Amino acid sequence: MPLTQLTRKNQAFVWNENCEESFQEFKKRLTNAPVLVLPDAKESFEVYCDASKMGLGGVLMHKGKVVAYASRQLKTHEKNYPTHDLELAAVV
Structure with missing residues (x-):
């Protein structure tokens, strides 16, 4: 959810540890998709x-x-x- 928070109107773009963890998890799930x-x-x-x-x-x-x-x-x-x-x- 932290990444979608960054796309909201009038929301400052601040990349923090939660964003990085979410991004890494997102990449992992994209590359290990279930059949x-x-x-x-x-x-x-x-x-x-x-x-x-x-x-x-x-x-x-x-x-x-x-x-x-x-x-x-x-x-x-x-x-x-x-x-x-x-x-x-x-x-x-």
Whole structure:
């Protein structure tokens, strides 16, 4: 999250230790991407999703293998939403 803070309007660009750690983790995850599988539409799928006060995320799985990931940070106004609304937003 520290890196996205730097992109906000009227935010001073200050590269600190948290930014560097986030950047190094980001590079690591880009170079060690998990293998995704192609789904068979004739079989069933599983969707796992979750929400927190910081973001939403979900995983689409097929036969125990990951087909796709999705996640995003909450918008400023969404941080005030009750938990059940955030959980529903993660599904959508």
